[in-house]
Amino acid sequence: ARTTGLTDLAELNRSQQEAVTVGLGPVLVLAGAGSGKTLTLVKRLEYLLASQVAPSKVVLLTFTKKAAEEMKRRAGKLVGAAAHRVRGGTFHSFCLKELRQIRARDGAPSPVVLDESDARDLLRSILADNGLLGKALKFPKPRQLQKWFSTCVNTGVRLQTLLLDFGLHVDRLDSVLKVQQEYEERKQGMQLLDFDDLLWHLDQALEDEETRELLARRCEHVLVDEYQDTNHLQASIVQKITSVHGNVMAVGDDAQSIYAFRGADIKNITHFEEMFPGCRVLHLEDNYRSSQEILDLSNALLQNSTECHRKHLVSHCTSGPVPTLARCYSPITEARKVAEHLRELRKTVPLQEVAVLYRANKSSLLLEAELLRLQVPFLKVGALKLLKRSHVKDLLGILTIAFHPTHTVAWMRVLQLIPGVGNATATQICQDLAASCAADALQLWGSLRRAFAPELQELAELVARLQEETSTVKAVEAAYGWYMRYFLHKYQDENAEEREEDLSLLLSVAESYESVTEMLSSLALDDDVADTDSDAVTLSTIHSAKGREWRVVFLIGCQQTFNEEDEEELRVLYVGLTRARRELNITCPGLYLPYWLAMVPGLQRYVTVNDACHMSTPVTRATPVGSLQVPPGTGPSPWAPVWRSVGGSSPQLLSVLATPRGQSPPPARGLAEVHSAGRAPTPQRAVYRMPAP
Numbered sequence: 105a106r107t108t109g110l111t112d113l114a115e116l117n118r119s120q121q122e123a124v125t126v127g128l129g130p131v132l133v134l135a136g137a138g139s140g141k142t143l144t145l146v147k148r149l150e151y152l153l154a155s156q157v158a159p160s161k162v163v164l165l166t167f168t169k170k171a172a173e174e175m176k177r178r179a180g181k182l183v184g185a186a187a188h189r190v191r192g193g194t195f196h197s198f199c200l201k202e203l204r205q206i207r208a209r210d211g212a213p214s215p216v217v218l219d220e221s222d223a224r225d226l227l228r229s230i231l232a233d234n235g236l237l238g239k240a241l242k243f244p245k246p247r248q249l250q251k252w253f254s255t256c257v258n259t260g261v262r263l264q265t266l267l268l269d270f271g272l273h274v275d276r277l278d279s280v281l282k283v284q285q286e287y288e289e290r291k292q293g294m295q296l297l298d299f300d301d302l303l304w305h306l307d308q309a310l311e312d313e314e315t316r317e318l319l320a321r322r323c324e325h326v327l328v329d330e331y332q333d334t335n336h337l338q339a340s341i342v343q344k345i346t347s348v349h350g351n352v353m354a355v356g357d358d359a360q361s362i363y364a365f366r367g368a369d370i371k372n373i374t375h376f377e378e379m380f381p382g383c384r385v386l387h388l389e390d391n392y393r394s395s396q397e398i399l400d401l402s403n404a405l406l407q408n409s410t411e412c413h414r415k416h417l418v419s420h421c422t423s424g425p426v427p428t429l430a431r432c433y434s435p436i437t438e439a440r441k442v443a444e445h446l447r448e449l450r451k452t453v454p455l456q457e458v459a460v461l462y463r464a465n466k467s468s469l470l471l472e473a474e475l476l477r478l479q480v481p482f483l484k485v486g487a488l489k490l491l492k493r494s495h496v497k498d499l500l501g502i503l504t505i506a507f508h509p510t511h512t513v514a515w516m517r518v519l520q521l522i523p524g525v526g527n528a529t530a531t532q533i534c535q536d537l538a539a540s541c542a543a544d545a546l547q548l549w550g551s552l553r554r555a556f557a558p559e560l561q562e563l564a565e566l567v568a569r570l571q572e573e574t575s576t577v578k579a580v581e582a583a584y585g586w587y588m589r590y591f592l593h594k595y596q597d598e599n600a601e602e603r604e605e606d607l608s609l610l611l612s613v614a615e616s617y618e619s620v621t622e623m624l625s626s627l628a629l630d631d632d633v634a635d636t637d638s639d640a641v642t643l644s645t646i647h648s649a650k651g652r653e654w655r656v657v658f659l660i661g662c663q664q665t666f667n668e669e670d671e672e673e674l675r676v677l678y679v680g681l682t683r684a685r686r687e688l689n690i691t692c693p694g695l696y697l698p699y700w701l702a703m704v705p706g707l708q709r710y711v712t713v714n715d716a717c718h719m720s721t722p723v724t725r726a727t728p729v730g731s732l733q734v735p736p737g738t739g740p741s742p743w744a745p746v747w748r749s750v751g752g753s754s755p756q757l758l759s760v761l762a763t764p765r766g767q768s769p770p771p772a773r774g775l776a777e778v779h780s781a782g783r784a785p786t787p788q789r790a791v792y793r794m795p796a797p
C-alpha cells in the first residue's frame with residue numbers, strides 16, 4: 105500500500121495507482137466499463153491537491169454538472185473543503201465562465217446565453233417571418249434545424265454538405281441556409297450565444313497566444329471524464345489550453361461512445377496521441393463493478409464490433425445470476441411484467457439500487473403508468489414524466505372535469521383548448537360552473553354566448569357522455585376523440601407526432617383500470633417527491649445513465665431499430681449492460697431481438713431466456729390482409745375487425761401476435777400488434793373489441 109501525502113492509494117490496483125501518480129504531461133487512460141476510470145480521476149484529483157496544486161487551478165470536465173459535483177464531493181472526503189474550489193462542470197459551463205473572464209479583460213460585454221428552448225423559439229419566429237412555418241409546408245422544424253446547425257458547429261462540417269448528405273431537396277437548401285444566416289444575425293444583434301457558440305467562441309479566442317497562456321495559467325491541470333463523448337471543438341479547446349503545459353488527463357472507453365449524433369467524435373480517443381504528442385496511454389484491465397456473468401454477455405456483444413479496441417472485461421466481483429432475456433408479447437405486457445417484478449424486488453432490494461434503462465424516452469411511458477398503478481415509487485432522469493407532459497395533462501384534464509366537476513384547474517385547462525377561448529373567458533365560464541352542475545351550466549353558457557356556443561355545447565355533451573361511460577377505455581377514447589379536434593391547433597409545430605404517440609399509449613394504459621376514477625386517482629399519486637436518496641427506482645435513458653451503476657438493472661424496450669447495423673447501437677447496448685452490478689434483466693417488446701443482440705453467437709450461453717412473458721404463438725409468415733392465418737389456440741375469427749382496422753395503414757403484414765382467448769390481459773378487450781414487412785417492424789397498435797365468444 106502506498107500513501108502519498110493525504111491520498112490513500114491502498115484501495116487501488118497497480119495500474120490505477122500508476123495512473124494516479126503519473127508525472128506531468130498528457131495522459132490517456134483507456135479502459136472498459138467499470139474498470140475504475142472515474143475513481144482513478146477522483147484519486148488523481150486528490151493526489152494533485154495533496155501535492156500542493158492550488159485547487160482553483162484544477163479543472164474537472166465531466167458530462168454533467170452533477171457528475172462533477174459528485175466527484176468533488178468524493179475527493180473532498182480526504183482533502184476537505186479545498187476540493188470545492190476545484191473548477192468542475194460541463195464543457196459548456198466551463199466555456200461560459202472563461203469567456204466571461206476573457207471578455208471582462210478586453211472590456212467587452214459579458215456573454216448572455218440563449219438556452220435551447222429559447223433558441224428554438226427564435227428559429228420559430230424566423231420561420232414565421234419568412235413564411236416557412238405551417239404543417240402543410242413540411243419545412244424542417246425548429247428542432248431539426250437546431251440539430252443541423254449544432255452538428256455543423258460541433259463537427260466543422262459545412263451546412264450545405266450536411267444537408268446534401270441528409271438528402272434535403274435542393275429547393276429547400278437555400279431556404280435553410282438563409283434561415284441559418286438570419287439566426288446568426290439575430291443572435292449577434294441581441295448579443296446572445298447559444299450553447300454551441302460558447303464552445304466555438306472560446307475555441308476562437310484561444311487562437312490568440314496571449315489568451316492561451318492566460319488560460320493555461322488558470323488551468324494548470326485539466327482532467328476530463330468520458331472523453332469518448334467529446335466532440336471536435338471540445339478536444340480542440342483542451343488541446344489549445346494544454347498546449348502550453350501539456351497537463352491533461354483524459355479517461356474514456358471507445359466502446360462507450362454513444363453521442364455521435366451530437367457530434368461526438370471517437371477520433372478524439374483514437375487520435376489522442378497525435379493531438380497530444382508525447383502522451384502516455386495507460387490501460388486498466390480489471391472490472392470492479394459487475395459479476396463475470398454480466399461481463400461475459402458484454403464481452404460477447406463487443407466481439408462483433410469492428411470499430412472498437414478489443415477488450416476483455418474480467419470481473420473482480422463475486423459471481424452472480426446469469427442475465428435474463430425475456431421477449432414479451434407487447435409493450436404493455438413488458439411494462440406489466442417489469443412493474444410486477446419491481447414490486448416483488450422491492451421486498452428484498454432497496455429501490456435506490458435498481459434502475460430501468462431504455463433506448464428511447466418513450467419506452468418508459470407505459471411502465472410509468474404501471475408503476476403508479478402498483479404504487480412503486482420511481483424517479484425519472486432527464487425527461488418529463490409522462491404525466492407532467494402538457495398534452496397528457498390536457499387529455500387527463502378532460503376526464504377530470506367529468507369526474508371531478510369542481511376541479512377548476514382542469515376546467516381552465518380544457519376550456520382553453522377551444523381556439524379563441526382565453527384566460528378571461530375561461531375564468532368567467534368557471535365561475536358559472538362553480539354555481540351549478542357543470543355540464544348544465546356549460547350548456548346554458550353555450551346558449552347565452554353565441555361566440556363559442558357549438559364548441560361549449562359539444563363539450564357539455566362529452567362531459568355528460570363521460571359521466572355515463574362505465575368502460576375506462578371507451579371513456580378515454582371519447583375524450584381522445586374530442587381532444588384530437590383541438591390538438592393540432594395547439595401543438596402543430598411542437599412535435600405533434602410524438603405527442604400523439606404518447607396519447608395513444610394512454611389508451612393502452614386505460615386498459616389496466618376498472619374505472620376512470622380509479623385511473624385518475626392512481627395517476628394523481630404521482631406527487632414527484634422522490635429524490636435521488638429516496639426509496640425509488642431510477643428510470644433513465646441509457647444515454648443519461650452513463651458512468652452510473654446499480655445493483656439491479658432492467659434493460660427494456662430492446663427492439664429493432666431502423667439503423668440496426670450501426671455500431672453506435674451496439675455501443676448503446678454495451679453501455680446499458682455494463683451499468684449492472686449483480687442482476688441484469690433484458691426485455692424485448694415483440695418478436696425480434698435488437699440486431700446486435702441477435703448477432704451474439706451462442707446467445708443462450710450468456711442469458712437465461714424467459715419466454716413466459718411471450719404469451720402467444722407467433723405467426724411466422726402471415727399471408728396478406730384479408731386471408732390471415734390466426735395462431736393456433738386463439739380461435740378462428742375474433743381478429744377480423746383488427747385486420748380491417750389496421751389493414752389500411754399497414755399493407756404488408758409480416759407477423760401478428762395475438763392474445764389467446766381466456767388468458768390475461770384482456771377480459772373483454774384485446775390488443776393486437778401488427779408488424780409490417782421490412783427491417784423496422786415498428787408495431788402498430790390497434791385497440792379493438794373482442795366479439796362475444
Ligand code: ATP
Nearest residue numbers: 115116117136137138139140141142143392393651
Ligand atoms: P464507466 O466506464 O462505466 O464510467 P468507470 O471505469 O468509470 O466506469 P468507476 O465508476 O470508476 O468505473 O468504477 C466502477 C466501480 O468499481 C465503482 O463502484 C468503483 O468504486 C469500483 N472500483 C474501482 N476500482 C476499484 C478498486 N481498485 N477496488 C475496489 N473497487 C473499485
Ligand code: MG
Nearest residue numbers: 141142143651
Ligand atoms: Mg466513469
